[in-house]
Amino acid sequence: MTLRRLALLALALATTVVFLPAPVAVAQSPSMSFAIEDGVDSQDADFVVEGLILAEKFFETQIGAIFDQPFQVRVRAGGEPDSPGLLAYWNGRQIVVLTGSPAWKQSLPAERIATIVHEFTHVYQSSMVGFNDNESPAWFEEGVAEYLCYALLDQIGVIDHADLIAFDTAVSAIYMEHVPVEQIRAWGDFQGFDGDVYALSHAAVARLMDGKPLNTLSIYYTMLRNGYSADATFSSLFGATPAAFSDEMTAYIAGWDQPYNGAIMDDFIDGPVEQPSPIEVVSAPVSVSIGEQIVVTGIAQPASVCTLDINDPGSHTPLVERSSFADGTGDVFWLVTIPESVVSGLITIQTACGAAPETRAAIVGT
């Protein structure tokens, strides 16, 4: 787990040549079309596809979102030369994922999945209130995208959201003290601000959402869609206008006295390493169904490249082959959607990091 924006701080101004071959179309849900450029690494394509499946189900089941406007997901092999820290963006019609950017290459699997969910949040927001609409505060829109992507990764057992909220609040106390969120309410001010606006926005939304169910956010967007002003909507759900909350948040940051949790930095690595490492599976499902997205987690040596194969015990050819890599503390995980090629009965889930594999069996339900 980590914060993609930290990569921004660490990156040199490397540039990448953009090359745009004709995309390969891949069928997805009716509203989502999908284009993966030639040259995109299959592991990166898997992160994007599984992240989208995770995000779409989350928004439909927990936020009550209906995606009826068509949009495209474009997975590019390159990056944006002028923005080496950019992993992905939403432009109102497309989610563009920059798998060739220095930031993407340096990011952990959890950050890549979080990035996809973050951008998917903007698809939802646009479907409700339009693209970068100035009614809802920009800090709130970005803070909600951060909050939901980390809440979801916490739900699947990949990060600890409370740790991240404390981290972002501490970062805000260090770097964004005396910056009221009102100052980054307009999109132009948010995007032009020289500072860690994402940490502050995440901390602010986490403070607003503390103890509230996630569907508070669907009520927020439904009210805006129905013509309520942001001030009225915000007040009815959070008990204060955005301006009043801004003052309260500034005071909260100023009074923050918990130490910066540097342990989060231990997750970062310089890059994945092919090395023989044992793996211990921490969690894997014992029963699965076709089309279900499963999460398998394990512990290996830090930064190890690890594979996951799903096998039919009667066949020698894996039904699914995936790779991932461990973070700086050895945590590794896979998100895998069980394909149609799996027939009912039994499968084995084999994980390995270049050394002795560990295999678990699972029953396939119907």
Ligand SMILES: [Zn+2]
């Ligand atoms: Zn965003």
